[in-house]
Amino acid sequence: MREVAIVAFGQSDHRRDTAETSEVEMVMPVLHQVLDATGLRAGEIDFTCSGSCDYLAGRAFSFTMTLDGVGAWPPIAESHVEMDGAWALYEAWTRLLTGEAETALVYSYGKSSPGDLREVLTRQLDPYYVAPLWPDSVALAALQAQALLDEGDTDQRALAGVAVRSRTAAEDNPHAQLAGSPPPEALLDEPYLVRPLRRHDCPPVGDGAAAVVLAAGDTARRLCRRPAWIRGMDHRTEAHGLGVRDLTRSPSTRLAAERAGAFEAPVDLAELHAPFTSQELILRRALRLGEDVRVNPSGGALAANPMMAAGLIRLGEAAAAIHRGAADRALAHATSGPCLQQNLVAVLEGDAS
């Protein structure tokens, strides 16, 4: 199989509100980060793929406005997914595997600030049986967390521990929206947001963007000192009905990890897209991650969760750790939908130095 690597990663500072910039004004500096890192110009990229969501913007075909930022005229080879950018990366990866392209630019972004995110996300649910009830995203995550607590293997103190570890790690991440945390005992004194979840169990709501450059074979070696080779990548989904699933398990993550080759050798780093504390525990179990694996040194989605970008950022953070020699074999995970509905797993490796 053709070798394809992530050769550059960039992201914005993630903030609660970016009303002073339009989407393209927010995205363009991030695109320039990755183009500058590789020395490529907009017109030299073979394939461009983006991820975003019209429901966040409140307008149809909103992605066309940011296409200006990649210099899409005269027409370029381009595609878009109405999903997290991790799935745009998947599409670009397959495109490079076919041999039709040597380089690809993948970017995604989301501004949650224009709308009420908890309401907006209800519109992705089953329109017949669920969406008419307007169950918000925190409520659905709370149902999942309660199921996990009922199982008896964890408790609210452990969930608070995930929040503390993530936001303490984010103190080293200049892009994070939330960094630093009171100790777990103090967090547990706070009121519930939607019981059993407190505010610390939930991701910050904010705006942000991310971009990566993919390249194949020798092109990757030319553009990057230590490319993050994509050894495998797969994405799988759960049954549609929430009540059909065992919410304490993530078989789709397990299957995607198996198919991505995650269990063929141990990883030294995992970037997990777990917007809620309880979801990290579910993912750790599905991915068989031991205590020796560093999880989310970036702070993860609990430190910054820009919709449509937070999954791509997991792939980007894992790749960046390989670029700078801080990891040799990393697992990156992205999720989409309520209660870890759909999951993507990628395995990245650096060459032995």
Place this chain on the structure above:
Amino acid sequence: MTPAPSPQALQAPLVVEFPFTRSLGPVQSAFLTGLRTRTVLGVRTTDGRVLVPPVEYDPVTAGELSELVEVAPTGTVTTWAWNPSPRRGQPLSTPFAWVLVRLDGAHTALLHALDAPGPEAVRTGMRVRIRWAGERGGAITDIACFEPYEGPEGGEAVPHSGEFADPVTGIVAPARLDYTYAPGRAQSRYLRALADRTTYGERCPSCRKVYVPPRGACPTCGIAPDEQVEVGPRGTVTTFCIVNIKARNLDIDVPYVYAHIALDGADLALHARIGGIPYDEVRMGLRVEPVWSEDGRYPDHYRPTGEPDADYDTYKELL
């Protein structure tokens, strides 16, 4: 060169409201019609499990499902979450618990609200029953919510034909989302200048093209324009169409002309309505000028200036 200033960005409320109209498959139709008559139907999978709410296709095998069964209106909470501050559109307006309920006779759980006095009164495993809505029309909201229930357990699922008089064949789900739209730096500059009856384009530092209206990025070079350039107010019709469809909420008689107009000094045509001339006399090359709206904040339409038509060569690159 005038560096582009960064005034306070504009913001405005934006409401997106739409009725989602969806047709139903035979299983969904039977389920929602059943709710109208206080009957809860499930569907049996090939391995014998009963799915409530029922789906058209087996979640495991993807096979088509059709064996309908009736289950009890009573059940058991499989997980819950306490919602202290109900939001617009949710089943109850007082604090309630979100619950997944496995109805007696079913193997899967249904999402809904549980009316309970407080989180202390809710636990996984508690027994509940359906509280029906007073008015029912064949929708998931025909179940008003669940309520605590101490009575006997319902039995096994029993076969049901799924046949009802006047079955529901579709749903209309109204949706409304409220936004605060912010057009960003470049468009805010443009809109503020328009309110002073000035039209600004922005010039790309690389290819030197002047974009009107500016959107913050040059679509050829992928970089931000950095120079404001006053354009117009006069311009040339580069192409046009005659509109014969009356737009809703728009007080303009048809037919009317909608045109691409290259303002003098701009490298991209904007589009606007042409007035002050019979629709069948509008032509490519027609010279036009803005007629400002009553509040003077934007051009309502463009009208002929009376100048001779522009030579084709002056605008052929802007078509």
